[in-house]
Amino acid sequence: QQQQPTLGGGLFGGSTTQQPAQQGGGLFGNTQQNASQGGGLFGASTQPQQQQQGGLFGSTTQQPQQGGGLFAGSIGQQQQPAQGSFLGSFGASANRPQAGNSLWKPGATMVPREKSIPEQIYTLLEKWSPESPNSVFQHYFYNSVDPKLVPYFGPAPDEDEKKWEEALAKKPSEGSIPIQAKGFAGVGVRMQYAAKATEELQRRMHEINSSLTANMENHDLKTTVRVADARRRHMALSQRCLALATKVQVLRNRGYAMDNAEEVLKQKLAILEKGAYDVVLNGKQEEIWARLSDLRERASLLKEESDKIGKIAKADSDGSIDDDTMKAIKKLLNDYDSQLSHLKKELESIQTDFEGWENDNQEVARRR
Secondary structure, three states, X not given: OOOOOOOOOOOOOOEXXXXXXXXXXXXXXXXXXXXXXXXXXXXXXXXXXXXXXXXXXXXXXXXXXXXXXXXXXEEEEOOOXXXXXXXXXXXXXXXXXXXXXXXXXOOOOOOOOOOOHHHHHHXXXXXXXXXXXXXXXXXXXXXXXXXXXXXXXOXXXXXXXXXXXXXXXXXXXXXEEEEEEEHHHHHHHHHXXXXXXXXXXXXXXXXXXXXXXXXXXXXXXXXXXXXXXXXXXXXXXXXXXXXXXXXXXXXXXXXOOOOHHHHHHHHHHHHHHHHHXXXXXXXXXXXXXXXXXXXXXXXXXXXXXXXXXXXXXXXXXXXXXOHHHHHHHHHHHHHHHHHXXXXXXXXXXXXXXXXXXXXXXXXXXXXX
């Protein structure tokens, strides 16, 4: 393969480049490339000819020609077809593109350059890697803080400030600040923090429930009892106040006030009235009177029988008394003795009850 480049040109003149190249092939042919380029600032360029002769199976000729200046075009380009060989008419091909370009050409279209495979792999890696700023696995979550502290927060050194400001503008509440999570690892760390916060909230909730249960038990055991006691005392005081208001109203309607002696007498009369109409004391009194009445009746019966026996003994005093009569008299006297003993015990019991009744009556009078 042979290449003979020739360049020439001046500042305002033309340039002529001639690269004659001829090559004769071997068994499988050969390839010729002649490249020429020339130009000036306002001049033209001329591309000469290339010729190629093939070998046994044909040849391929390429003549890229470029020329141009800042405002110039391309001038003169000639091509000669390849001359064949033994199979030149079947396998020979000619590919001679020519182009004349300038720095700016109206109507020209830009063909996008396709990235190479390593560049595409690098781009994919950048979009996949969480550490890359161009990663697509990025999302902003929000933390809740005191709204007064929001101005003191800012983006991290490795974050995009513009994206952080956009996330801050979309915050759901006044106390929310954006926090960036990168990749699945960042989401996992976020979930761990959320789980810890949930556990802490559950622990606090259990503490609140325990405190609430203790307060409810304290309320049931102490507060409720005290409230019931206070309610009873309130009812008693209300009744006393009502009675006092009634008495005051009565005295006010009468138009006079009682002195101290009258007040003392009034209290004594009230105590006596309550004692007289006391159900318990009245029951005891009636019981004592019933037992006394029974004793009186039995005493009268004994007196009548004693008088009868005395009369019989007086009538029979002149005669003799047999053993049977003596036994009957002895038995009757023993019965009388036992009855008298029983009456004595009954009288002592009644006396004791009467003394107890008097003591109770005096105690009630002192309390009132």
